[in-house]
Amino acid sequence: MDGRDSGIDETQAAARLAELAAEIEAHSRAYYQDDAPAISDAEFDALVAENKALEARFPHLVRADSPSSRVGAAAASGFGKIRHARPMLSLDNGFSAEDAFEFEARVRRFLNLPAEAPLAFTAEAKIDGLSLSIRYEGGKLANAATRGDGAVGEDVTANARTIADIPQTLPADAPEILEVRGEVYMSWEAFAALNEVQQQAGGKIFANPRNAAAGSLRQIDSSVTARRPLRFYAHGWGEISAPLGDTQYDSMLQLQTWGFPVSDTLVRAQGMAEVLEAYNALQQARPTLGYDIDGLVSKVDSLALQERLGQVARHPRWALAHKFPAERALTELAAIDIQVGRTGALTPVARLRPVNVGGVVVTNATLHNEDEIRRKDIRVGDTVEVQRAGDVIPQILGWTGDEAQHLARAEYAFPDHCPQCGSLAVREEGEAVRRCTGGLICPAQQYERFRHFVSRRAVDIDGLGGKSIEEFIELGWLRTPADIFRLHRHAEELKAREGWKEKSVQNLLDSIEARRNIGLDRLLFGLGIRHVGEVTARDLARATHNWPNLEALLEKLVAHAPEPALGETEEKHWKRVAADRAALVGVGGVGPEVASALADFWSEPHNRDLVHDLLSEVNPAEVRLETRESPVSGKTMVFTGTLESMGRDEAKARAEALGAKVSGSVSAKTDILVAGADAGSKRAKAEALGVQVISEADWLAILNHP
Numbered sequence: 001m002d003g004r005d006s007g008i009d010e011t012q013a014a015a016r017l018a019e020l021a022a023e024i025e026a027h028s029r030a031y032y033q034d035d036a037p038a039i040s041d042a043e044f045d046a047l048v049a050e051n052k053a054l055e056a057r058f059p060h061l062v063r064a065d066s067p068s069s070r071v072g073a074a075a076a077s078g079f080g081k082i083r084h085a086r087p088m089l090s091l092d093n094g095f096s097a098e099d100a101f102e103f104e105a106r107v108r109r110f111l112n113l114p115a116e117a118p119l120a121f122t123a124e125a126k127i128d129g130l131s132l133s134i135r136y137e138g139g140k141l142a143n144a145a146t147r148g149d150g151a152v153g154e155d156v157t158a159n160a161r162t163i164a165d166i167p168q169t170l171p172a173d174a175p176e177i178l179e180v181r182g183e184v185y186m187s188w189e190a191f192a193a194l195n196e197v198q199q200q201a202g203g204k205i206f207a208n209p210r211n212a213a214a215g216s217l218r219q220i221d222s223s224v225t226a227r228r229p230l231r232f233y234a235h236g237w238g239e240i241s242a243p244l245g246d247t248q249y250d251s252m253l254q255l256q257t258w259g260f261p262v263s264d265t266l267v268r269a270q271g272m273a274e275v276l277e278a279y280n281a282l283q284q285a286r287p288t289l290g291y292d293i294d295g296l297v298s299k300v301d302s303l304a305l306q307e308r309l310g311q312v313a314r315h316p317r318w319a320l321a322h323k324f325p326a327e328r329a330l331t332e333l334a335a336i337d338i339q340v341g342r343t344g345a346l347t348p349v350a351r352l353r354p355v356n357v358g359g360v361v362v363t364n365a366t367l368h369n370e371d372e373i374r375r376k377d378i379r380v381g382d383t384v385e386v387q388r389a390g391d392v393i394p395q396i397l398g399w400t401g402d403e404a405q406h407l408a409r410a411e412y413a414f415p416d417h418c419p420q421c422g423s424l425a426v427r428e429e430g431e432a433v434r435r436c437t438g439g440l441i442c443p444a445q446q447y448e449r450f451r452h453f454v455s456r457r458a459v460d461i462d463g464l465g466g467k468s469i470e471e472f473i474e475l476g477w478l479r480t481p482a483d484i485f486r487l488h489r490h491a492e493e494l495k496a497r498e499g500w501k502e503k504s505v506q507n508l509l510d511s512i513e514a515r516r517n518i519g520l521d522r523l524l525f526g527l528g529i530r531h532v533g534e535v536t537a538r539d540l541a542r543a544t545h546n547w548p549n550l551e552a553l554l555e556k557l558v559a560h561a562p563e564p565a566l567g568e569t570e571e572k573h574w575k576r577v578a579a580d581r582a583a584l585v586g587v588g589g590v591g592p593e594v595a596s597a598l599a600d601f602w603s604e605p606h607n608r609d610l611v612h613d614l615l616s617e618v619n620p621a622e623v624r625l626e627t628r629e630s631p632v633s634g635k636t637m638v639f640t641g642t643l644e645s646m647g648r649d650e651a652k653a654r655a656e657a658l659g660a661k662v663s664g665s666v667s668a669k670t671d672i673l674v675a676g677a678d679a680g681s682k683r684a685k686a687e688a689l690g691v692q693v694i695s696e697a698d699w700l701a702i703l704n705h706p
Contacts, residue, residue, distance in 0.1 A: 024067040079154035082145035085239035091321040104272040120301035128292040129185030162226035167259040179238030190229035234260040331355035340444035370414035379409040458526035485617035541623035554602040633659030641676030
């Protein structure tokens with residue numbers, strides 16, 4: 001869903017903003033903390049732009065955790081923390097000449113400058129590196145910190161001292177306090193040499209110079225950083241005890257006289273037209289620079305005007321990053337491989353004849369999904385156009401060349417079975433992704449599936465965390481959930497392993513033993529069946545009461561697969577089958593989507609074997625809901641806001657014990673909304689729909705009703 005689509009309504013916008021907040025946070029963490037971006041800069045910028053557009057259209061839906069109010073990601077736990085004296089902000093992005101001129105127009109409007117009034121800018125290359133702030137006190141390097149989340153960064157002082165470009169002391173005329181900010185980067189030549197050394201030593205091979213520079217600066221052992229060929233360019237400053245100059249340009253030249261490298265692309269431009277001339281010249285010179293850049297940064301030159309312009313939440317009003325368009329090249333598509341992710345998603349990856357795109361040798365490219373392959377009609381053996389925008393896995397734009405030769409090649413047939421475990425791979429209606437149904441038996445999914453199985457809301461095995469699961473999978477002790485309950489067979493081996501002692505082993509085994517009589521609802525939720533969340537698992541368990549009844553229901557769902565009626569399309573056929581299956585289940589909240597997911601899961605022989613094996617180790621307890629008559633019996637309730645007397649989970653459980661059904665969203669079917677403190681959009685929607693809204697005090701009165 002694109003937030004710029006005029007058809008989006010408020011409910012969809014709120015849901016999309018929540019998705020974007022989580023997605024942007026995850027990608028920020030991967031980029032800033034882990035030095036391992038999973039998507040391209042362009043794709044990340046598109047997510048940020050979509051979030052910005054949605055917030056502009058629905059300002060009352062702006063979230064407390066909105067990406068528009070954050071910079072970077074929190075400092076990683078392996079380093080000490082340094083709070084920046086002045087925030088390290090990010091820059092607003094522009095992608096076209098229109099964006100650049102609009103930036104200039106915004107500046108003039110804010111300052112009330114007429115169009116004919118002179119307005120100077122600086123322009124310089126935007127280095128693709130890791131941001132660093134270096135603080136000097138009394139002319140000596142006091143500390144150095146990464147950007148972090150803009151307010152607090154990682155203390156990398158010892159590592160920064162090893163970089164030759166960074167002065168250890170300053171001349172006597174430097175301010176008493178001076179924070180110099182810039183980028184740590186690695187040249188193409190140094191990057192290639194480092195990867196060669198890493199390969200010979202069997203070490204990590206870096207994807208690009210930016211990742212190499214970030215990983216090198218963020219080493220716990222500073223001697224490792226000292227051996228890495230890192231460089232530094234200054235592009236600004238933070239806290240200073242005395243002015244550096246009257247303009248951005250003069251201040252940068254002053255930093256240069258004190259020993260800080262300043263980009264030789266730095267120029268002063270009169271108006272945005274000259275900035276764009278510098279942009280075009282820089283784009284032409286890009287292949288010859290010897291290091292990665294991803295655009296040009298322009299700043300209002302006058303520091304007095306910068307002070308007046310100030311900043312918004314994430315970036316200064318007086319600067320703009322003019323991003324370069326993606327770089328492209330032609331090469332041969334040698335093969336298409338299928339990767340299986342930890343959630344079971346099958347992702348096609350193009351294997352390419354190696355080609356240099358913007359200084360990076362590219363051998364792989366993402367193809368996203370089967371629809372993308374079909375839409376672009378990409379076939380193995382084609383000459384394809386590859387686009388890279390500073391990303392780790394570039395994209396294929398399409399094929400080019402002789403059409404007759406292209407058509408003579410076989411169309412790619414996307415697999416309908418998982419290449420890792422052989423299980424059926426299904427694609428649900430409305431989804432672009434095909435997923436493996438193997439679940440816990442699929443090697444690609446095991447780790448995440450086991451973590452879910454033992455989690456607090458599922459089987460809840462205390463002491464069996466992610467690190468232990470990874471260790472036991474690697475040892476071959478965990479292949480299916482039943483193996484968890486057989487870990488006692490490895491007790492003596494485990495006691496001999498590093499990090500394990502007799503007491504910790506016994507605690508783990510005791511925790512496992514205590515969960516052999518887990519409730520049917522928790523066990524069902526733990527299996528990780530697609531669309532079967534905690535509430536649905538509880539509803540199914542309460543409807544069937546025990547495993548034999550639930551298994552009989554699953555068998556019915558699988559058996560209900562009639563042939564298409566005369567003239568019925570495949571799509572209509574499966575919609576009808578899904579609806580019939582939902583009717584067979586006959587449980588409120590279990591619709592066609594969930595019913596089909598249950599059938600897909602149980603139709604896979606591997607999954608049936610896995611469950612039967614698990615049932616040889618555990619005895620799922622019956623689940624029956626004891627309810628009493630109350631004013632809310634048979635009604636649908638929603639809780640919103642903060643309840644002071646109890647947690648949300650307790651409130652839901654007590655409502656269900658009174659015979660009510662609890663939903664997470666307000667609709668025309670909602671009977672009662674319980675509004676706690678700070679109730680927001682749900683309350684507004686309930687009132688608009690005429691739903692009864694009651695306070696927490698009213699809710700407590702219902703609970704105490706005899």
